[in-house]
Amino acid sequence: MKCYYHEDREAVATCQHCGKALCKACASLYTPCLCEECAQLLRNQQAEQARSAEESRRQKYLDALVDTRSEFLRTCVYGVITALILGSILPRGSLSGLELALFSTMFFFIPFGWKLITYLQSFLPLTIFGTLWFWVFWALVKGIVSIFIGIPAFLYQLVKTFFVQRELQAASQVRQQEPEGL
Numbered sequence: 114m115k116c117y118y119h120e121d122r123e124a125v126a127t128c129q130h131c132g133k134a135l136c137k138a139c140a141s142l143y144t145p146c147l148c149e150e151c152a153q154l155l156r157n158q159q160a161e162q163a164r165s166a167e168e169s170r171r172q173k174y175l176d177a178l179v180d181t182r183s184e185f186l187r188t189c190v191y192g193v194i195t196a197l198i199l200g201s202i203l204p205r206g207s208l209s210g211l212e213l214a215l216f217s218t219m220f221f222f223i224p225f226g227w228k229l230i231t232y233l234q235s236f237l238p239l240t241i242f243g244t245l246w247f248w249v250f251w252a253l254v255k256g257i258v259s260i261f262i263g264i265p266a267f268l269y270q271l272v273k274t275f276f277v278q279r280e281l282q283a284a285s286q287v288r289q290q291e292p293e294g295l
């Protein structure tokens with residue numbers, strides 16, 4: 114049997130994927146033993162898988178951003194829980210009632226800051242820092258930054274929710290009108 118690519122050479126192996134006969138030079142190009150076409154096919158498949166994995170990762174981050182009314186309300190609930198938990202560990206003796214109320218209010222906005230950072234994070238190639246300690250550190254930084262950007266993030270998401278809600282309503286009105294037009 115001769116090599117599929119070289120008619121003058123004796124075949125020593127076959128492609129693991131399609132069974133084409135390959136000479137020694139062709140057979141040694143890829144491990145496992147593959148012909149040129151199958152190797153290319155496999156490369157394309159791998160690239161496609163990597164792309165869709167990247168796409169689903171990005172989608173996950175985009176979903177994390179508050180943009181519907183129900184998500185906004187859910188984030189408010191998270192805010193109340195965060196305020197209750199963090200508010201309960203504040204040193205009550207050394208803070209006045211006003212200070213306690215102020216801090217608890219700030220804590221309420223943390224989930225909004227967190228969501229905004231998660232959204233911005235989707236534009237960073239953070240997968241390259243894959244270690245656990247990096248993520249622990251990152252979560253800590255995220256938590257602290259969330260406190261500071263919580264209120265603007267809340268306002269941003271409030272406005273965004275309002276506009277998204279209006280778009281949704283407009284879209285559903287168009288859908289309701291469509292049967293009459295047909």
Ligand SMILES: [Zn+2]
Nearest residue numbers: 128131148151
């Ligand atoms: Zn092949």
Ligand SMILES: [Zn+2]
Nearest residue numbers: 116119136139
């Ligand atoms: Zn060959």
